[in-house]
Amino acid sequence: xxxxxxxxxxxxxxxxxxxxxxxxxxxxxxxxxxxxxxxxxxxxxxxxxxxxxxxxxxxxxxxxxxxxxxxxxxxxxxxxxxxxxxxxxxxxxxxxxxxxxxxxxxxxxxxxxxx
Amino acid sequence: xxxxxxxxxxxxxxxxxxxxxxxxxxxxxxxxxxxxxxxxxxxxxxxxxxxxxxxxxxxxxxxxxxxxxxxxxxxxxxxxxxxxxxxxxxxxxxxxxxxxxxxxxxxxxxxxxxxxxxxxxxxxxxxxxxxxxxxxxxxxxxxxxxxxxxxxxxxxxxxxxxxxxxxxxxxxxxxxxxxxxxxxxxxxxxxxxxxxxxxxxxxxxxxxxxxxxxxxxxxxxxxxxxxxxxxxxxxxxxxxxxxxxxxxxxxxxxxxxxxxxxxxxxxxxxxxxxxxxxxxxxxxxxxxxxxxxxxxxxxxxxxxxxxxxxxxxxxxxxxxxxxxxxxxxxxxxxxxxxxxxxxxxxxxxxxxxxxxxxxxxxxxxxxxxxxxxxxxxxxxxxxxxxxxxxxxxxxxxxxxxxxxxxxxxxxxxxxxxxxxxxxxxxxxxxxxxxxxx
Numbered sequence: 001x002x003x004x005x006x007x008x009x010x011x012x013x014x015x016x017x018x019x020x021x022x023x024x025x026x027x028x029x030x031x032x033x034x035x036x037x038x039x040x041x042x043x044x045x046x047x048x049x050x051x052x053x054x055x056x057x058x059x060x061x062x063x064x065x066x067x068x069x070x071x072x073x074x075x076x077x078x079x080x081x082x083x084x085x086x087x088x089x090x091x092x093x094x095x096x097x098x099x100x101x102x103x104x105x106x107x108x109x110x111x112x113x114x115x
Numbered sequence: 116x117x118x119x120x121x122x123x124x125x126x127x128x129x130x131x132x133x134x135x136x137x138x139x140x141x142x143x144x145x146x147x148x149x150x151x152x153x154x155x156x157x158x159x160x161x162x163x164x165x166x167x168x169x170x171x172x173x174x175x176x177x178x179x180x181x182x183x184x185x186x187x188x189x190x191x192x193x194x195x196x197x198x199x200x201x202x203x204x205x206x207x208x209x210x211x212x213x214x215x216x217x218x219x220x221x222x223x224x225x226x227x228x229x230x231x232x233x234x235x236x237x238x239x240x241x242x243x244x245x246x247x248x249x250x251x252x253x254x255x256x257x258x259x260x261x262x263x264x265x266x267x268x269x270x271x272x273x274x275x276x277x278x279x280x281x282x283x284x285x286x287x288x289x290x291x292x293x294x295x296x297x298x299x300x301x302x303x304x305x306x307x308x309x310x311x312x313x314x315x316x317x318x319x320x321x322x323x324x325x326x327x328x329x330x331x332x333x334x335x336x337x338x339x340x341x342x343x344x345x346x347x348x349x350x351x352x353x354x355x356x357x358x359x360x361x362x363x364x365x366x367x368x369x370x371x372x373x374x375x376x377x378x379x380x381x382x383x384x385x386x387x388x389x390x391x392x393x394x395x396x397x398x399x400x401x402x403x404x405x406x407x408x409x410x411x412x413x414x415x416x417x418x419x420x421x422x423x424x425x426x427x428x429x430x431x432x433x434x435x436x437x438x439x440x441x442x443x444x445x446x447x448x449x450x451x452x453x454x455x456x457x458x459x460x461x462x463x464x465x466x467x468x469x470x471x472x473x474x475x476x477x478x479x480x481x482x483x484x485x486x487x488x489x490x491x492x493x494x495x496x497x498x499x500x501x502x503x504x505x506x507x508x509x510x511x512x513x514x515x516x517x518x519x520x521x522x523x524x525x526x527x528x529x530x531x532x533x534x535x536x537x538x539x540x541x542x543x544x545x546x547x548x549x550x551x552x
Contacts, residue, residue: 020121024121024122028188029188031187032184032236032238032240033238033240033241033242033243033266034181034184034185034236034238034240035184035185035186035187036265037181037185037243038288039158039159039160039182039185040288040289040290040291040294041178041182041290041291041292041293041294041295041297041302042175042177042178042179042181042182042291042292042293042294042302043178043288043289043290043291043294043302044181044243044288044289045267045286045287045288045289046268046272046286046287046288047267047268047269047270047271047272047286047287048264048265048267048268048269048270049270049286050269050270051270051283051284051285051286052270052283052284053283053284053308053309053310054276054281054283054309055309056309
């Protein structure tokens with residue numbers, strides 16, 4: 001019953017909100033074609049602005065995701081480390097060393113340079 | 116009833132005005148900005164009143180018509196010191212600056228309360244190209260990306276990026292002449308590759324700017340240095356207002372404008388400089404570009420040249436200024452940041468010179484060769500230098516490019532000082548009354 005009353009109240013509130021929006025708009029025509037064009041200070045565009053361009057921080061983003069995943073591997077490793085000791089430590093060291101080669105490579109390629 | 120209440124409420128807010136600037140129109144903006152009842156907006160979408168300020172030259176009518184039709188309904192149009200187009204029935208013409216704010220408020224409240232009709236649309240309501248119902252799926256033409264959906268082609272113009280040669284879509288458009296971040300009257304055809312300016316071609320040069328009458332008098336007879344230096348500081352403060360407004364520092368821009376309005380020999384720049392340092396204006400990444408080479412700096416002249424390290428100022432040759440111990444201030448960077456530091460330094464220097472000159476009652480002595488805030492004026496007035504953008508801006512990111520445009524004073528000097536109304540004859544040459552629309 002309470003849920004039903006709540007539903008009714010919600011519908012009424014939503015309806016009232018929409019009515020307040022709709023009432024002043026009901027006599028207005030659709031925006032004209034001139035209004036629908038982007039504002040360019042009186043100028044005009046040649047084409048739509050839906051264009052493919054290069055997101056310059058793309059490679060940096062990929063690298064961030066790769067190293068976030070690496071952190072995820074370290075949580076279960078922390079549990080195993082208690083059991084295995086130095087052996088696990090060396091394995092993780094090798095894993096990090098291989099990943100570091102990736103960082104050095106990306107660095108050389110200029111990934112960290114903001115364009 | 117709810118609607119009436121909403122309308123009344125809306126009519127009490129500050130009036131959202133979009134200014135379309137004609138010749139000498141920007142002078143009134145500085146007056147309007149400080150009016151508490153008026154809110155100047157940068158896009159017609161946010162405006163309910165279109166203010167056409169000054170005479171619009173005939174070659175810019177088409178652009179003005181497009182802006183006029185971009186205001187959302189209901190809206191009204193006011194013409195300040197210009198003849199309204201004959202087919203705009205309820206356009207009001209105002210010639211007196213003192214009654215303009217009141218007229219704007221009245222027009223807006225009448226519009227909101229339904230006592231004034233909305234301005235009629237001028238352009239035909241049709242898409243740029245016919246497209247509806249064309250093609251297999253009604254998308255406007257052949258192929259998935261072909262045709263003209265919604266009347267306009269898709270961005271398929273592949274060009275090589277000038278940074279690294281990646282071939283991606285570029286975006287070509289024409290911006291201006293009523294774009295708030297450009298000098299009034301300027302328009303350019305721009306090609307963007309992502310956020311990078313690939314090409315820039317200035318198509319319409321900015322309107323010639325008017326200077327304070329004291330600069331014109333100084334070419335005919337000696338004038339008090341205090342007066343000419345205050346006018347110079349005021350000019351630079353108005354430019355600083357535009358730069359700060361573009362940077363989004365509304366508070367700082369308004370204090371620059373207030374300082375310009377109440378400028379006297381007792382004014383100091385300390386408060387504004389402190390405000391700017393604290394607001395982080397000089398640390399903005401966007402003001403690190405736009406470096407002028409020596410040749411470019413010489414072409415534009417004035418403060419922009421001195422910001423690039425050129426030690427050239429006609430005031431050095433004036434006996435009056437020599438008596439005051441004048442020597443030009445210069446920066447070394449030549450980029451946007453250096454130009455704004457130069458503007459601040461020149462305002463400070465002008466206030467200092469004005470104070471000294473007032474105390475010792477010094478006047479200028481050199482006639483015919485004066486240093487205006489725009490640059491040196493010897494035989495010829497400083498000319499328009501907006502063509503410089505075509506070589507300076509390609510390769511800059513969009514934000515850097517706009518910051519560079521704001522920092523360079525490129526418009527040439529008008530042949531008449533501020534406050535002089537264009538004569539009927541010159542108006543006719545520039546395009547009549549607009550009845551040919």
